[in-house]
Amino acid sequence: MKPFVQHRGLVAPLDRPNVDTDQIIPKQFLKAILRSGLGKGLFFDWRFLASGASNPDFALNQPRYQGASILLARDNFGCGSSREHAPWALKDYGFQVIIAPSFADIFYNNCFKNGMLPLVLPADQVEELFQLVQAKPGTQLTVDLPSQTVRDDAGKSWSFEVDSFRKKCLLEGLDDIALTLRHEAEIEQYEKAHASVA
Amino acid sequence: MPKTLFEKIWQRHVVFSEPGRPSLLYIDLHLVHEVTSPQAFEALRETGRKVRRTDRTFATLDHNVPTDPRPFKILDANSAKQIDVMRENCRSFGIQLFDLDSPSQGIVHVIGPELGLTQPGKTIVCGDSHTSTHGAFGALAFGIGTSEVEHVLATQCLWQSRPQTLELRVEGTLRPGVTAKDVILYIIGRIGTGGATGYVVEYTGPVMRNLTMEQRMTVCNMSIEAGARAGMIAPDQVTVDYLRGRKHVPQGAEFEKAAADWLSLASDAGAQYDKSLVFQAEDIAPQVSWGTNPGMVVDINGRVPDPNAFSDPVERRSAEMALEYMGLKPGTPVQEIKLDRVFIGSCTNSRIEDLKAAASVVRGRHVAPTVRAMVVPGSQQVKAEAEKLGLDRIFREAGFEWRESGCSMCLGMNPDTLSPGERCASTSNRNFEGRQGKGGRTHLVSPTMAAAAAVSGHFVDIRDWDVPVATGASQ
Numbered sequence: 001m002k003p004f005v006q007h008r009g010l011v012a013p014l015d016r017p018n019v020d021t022d023q024i025i026p027k028q029f030l031k032a033i034l035r036s037g038l039g040k041g042l043f044f045d046w047r048f049l050a051s052g053a054s055n056p057d058f059a060l061n062q063p064r065y066q067g068a069s070i071l072l073a074r075d076n077f078g079c080g081s082s083r084e085h086a087p088w089a090l091k092d093y094g095f096q097v098i099i100a101p102s103f104a105d106i107f108y109n110n111c112f113k114n115g116m117l118p119l120v121l122p123a124d125q126v127e128e129l130f131q132l133v134q135a136k137p138g139t140q141l142t143v144d145l146p147s148q149t150v151r152d153d154a155g156k157s158w159s160f161e162v163d164s165f166r167k168k169c170l171l172e173g174l175d176d177i178a179l180t181l182r183h184e185a186e187i188e189q190y191e192k193a194h195a196s197v198a
Numbered sequence: 199m200p201k202t203l204f205e206k207i208w209q210r211h212v213v214f215s216e217p218g219r220p221s222l223l224y225i226d227l228h229l230v231h232e233v234t235s236p237q238a239f240e241a242l243r244e245t246g247r248k249v250r251r252t253d254r255t256f257a258t259l260d261h262n263v264p265t266d267p268r269p270f271k272i273l274d275a276n277s278a279k280q281i282d283v284m285r286e287n288c289r290s291f292g293i294q295l296f297d298l299d300s301p302s303q304g305i306v307h308v309i310g311p312e313l314g315l316t317q318p319g320k321t322i323v324c325g326d327s328h329t330s331t332h333g334a335f336g337a338l339a340f341g342i343g344t345s346e347v348e349h350v351l352a353t354q355c356l357w358q359s360r361p362q363t364l365e366l367r368v369e370g371t372l373r374p375g376v377t378a379k380d381v382i383l384y385i386i387g388r389i390g391t392g393g394a395t396g397y398v399v400e401y402t403g404p405v406m407r408n409l410t411m412e413q414r415m416t417v418c419n420m421s422i423e424a425g426a427r428a429g430m431i432a433p434d435q436v437t438v439d440y441l442r443g444r445k446h447v448p449q450g451a452e453f454e455k456a457a458a459d460w461l462s463l464a465s466d467a468g469a470q471y472d473k474s475l476v477f478q479a480e481d482i483a484p485q486v487s488w489g490t491n492p493g494m495v496v497d498i499n500g501r502v503p504d505p506n507a508f509s510d511p512v513e514r515r516s517a518e519m520a521l522e523y524m525g526l527k528p529g530t531p532v533q534e535i536k537l538d539r540v541f542i543g544s545c546t547n548s549r550i551e552d553l554k555a556a557a558s559v560v561r562g563r564h565v566a567p568t569v570r571a572m573v574v575p576g577s578q579q580v581k582a583e584a585e586k587l588g589l590d591r592i593f594r595e596a597g598f599e600w601r602e603s604g605c606s607m608c609l610g611m612n613p614d615t616l617s618p619g620e621r622c623a624s625t626s627n628r629n630f631e632g633r634q635g636k637g638g639r640t641h642l643v644s645p646t647m648a649a650a651a652a653v654s655g656h657f658v659d660i661r662d663w664d665v666p667v668a669t670g671a672s673q
């Protein structure tokens with residue numbers, strides 16, 4: 001996995017709470033057998049009208065947010081289905097960082113497995129960022145993982161918490177399975193001790 | 199120190215731990231389905247890894263499967279491909295697959311318990327958020343993403359940070375006509391769709407003790423809709439009785455030994471939870487969801503809420519958007535909401551007791567002419583048992599379609615979907631936008647409420663009907 005250390009990019013807002021993974025990537029795209037190429041299905045039902053034309057009212061379709069790589073969202077982002085297709089689609093579309101006041105558990109976990117950073121800030125700071133992005137087209141943020149801070153170009157910064165182990169994995173781009181296989185001896189020992197458990 | 203059910207299971211499964219990082223947990227049972235596994239197997243191939251424990255890994259086909267009479271040719275090329283890939287992966291990695299011609303095929307969360315694969319004290323994972331269902335047995339069961347599916351296939355372990363525990367206690371006795379589905383919808387309505395995020399929930403109290411195993415599964419199934427990592431209920435005699443004689447449980451004296459161990463897993467008196475909430479059973483009425491997440495529910499005798507009644511601006515906007523999507527006006531009595539479709543099925547409510555309850559409502563009645571209604575048994579075993587009891591005849595005579603087992607219209611990856619604008623009373627678990635088909639409008643209800651709605655053409659209060667409705671194991 002590619003390490004994640006620092007990321008600077010354009011911010012796009014998605015101003016609604018409880019965005020579920022059915023919305024992030026609708027079911028018709030779950031028939032894929034590959035991880036790649038899912039960006040085309042991202043927020044499909046919101047991005048496209050019934051006619052197939054791009055929906056001009058949807059934030060991500062607005063010219064000012066083209067090329068965004070940081071998604072600003074509301075509470076409980078990524079709730080619902082465990083589909084890892086959700087972070088795959090976000091990443092394929094170009095998002096590296098998602099900022100929200102809270103995330104659903106499985107989605108949060110899935111992001112780290114794909115070298116993406118789901119970043120939690122208090123609701124009032126997220127609100128502040130929404131206003132900033134609204135007010136200043138072209139707002140870019142710099143997310144620095146080692147120092148656990150988000151900065152805007154005016155020099156304002158916000159700090160965030162992240163579990164130290166997850167942080168290390170992202171910084172080093174560690175492969176989970178390789179890490180686990182270093183514990184082969186312990187796994188074998190566990191299996192021997194619990195052999196009778198059906 | 200007295201311990202909770204969760205703590206006991208956690209402790210038993212730690213393979214390796216070290217301060218300041220997640221623990222490596224052993225996984226006893228890994229269930230696999232066709233949608234969330236192809237990329238995991240592909241990655242195993244790329245890295246030259248094998249499946250570590252094929253004896254602890256079982257696969258089924260459920261999400262993509264058409265519910266037409268079998269055998270059939272799957273017309274959707276992508277669905278057909280995903281199913282073929284699952285077959286090929288099971289063949290080449292040596293995993294048992296419950297294929298479409300197997301009498302054990304069905305929705306992954308229906309077949310695990312019915313085959314006795316699901317057992318108290320086990321750690322159980324599946325690339326599916328409703329894996330929480332299996333917690334009804336006092337197992338620690340949770341959904342994982344595809345990267346973790348790959349990880350479990352390769353190592354039979356997972357890195358897990360220890361979650362906190364949340365006790366959801368329901369005191370009292372359910373009123374007649376109120377079901378397990380209403381209990382869980384009511385709770386999610388109270389605590390919200392993120393109300394249990396970061397927690398493993400244990401449901402406790404007299405109401406849970408009086409539920410049958412199938413009803414407990416309905417409750418635990420929807421734990422994820424409150425954001426919980428897992429939901430569980432302590433094993434008791436009801437659990438043991440359900441499991442006795444099932445295919446994958448130990449037999450004879452070995453079973454009695456296992457049962458004694460299972461019973462010892464229940465939370466000790468005085469065990470501490472990180473947080474506890476108490477609900478009163480008598481407060482719970484049959485529930486109907488009005489919006490686009492499972493926390494947006496109201497009593498059957500209630501009205502569609504007015505967004506202006508929400509003080510939080512984010513919630514208000516979210517209610518406005520939900521009403522717009524759902525095509526509902528604030529203040530509309532729920533019982534005046536007319537329906538186009540009724541779906542009885544899904545891993546929440548497609549087991550034999552669900553079908554019996556629904557059949558008892560429709561017996562001798564007929565589906566309203568404006569409604570298309572279908573019943574989709576959760577598994578081939580459920581279907582066979584229902585047919586033995588003649589439930590298929592009751593449903594068919596009442597004008598329901600009686601279909602083959604699978605996820606069906608719970609998520610519409612198969613041909614069963616809602617058309618844009620269609621309104622459906624559904625016994626499934628998610629009313630998200632487009633869940634049952636693009637533009638489709640889903641109202642979550644219990645099987646008896648869905649059945650009565652099918653007959654009436656709109657929602658009705660099942661408590662006004664003269665039907666024998668069982669609410670607990672003792673009845």
Ligand code: SF4
Pocket residue numbers: 260261305306307326328544545546604605608609626627
């Ligand atoms: S029935 Fe629905 S919720 Fe259950 S596993 Fe299938 S798609 Fe998922």
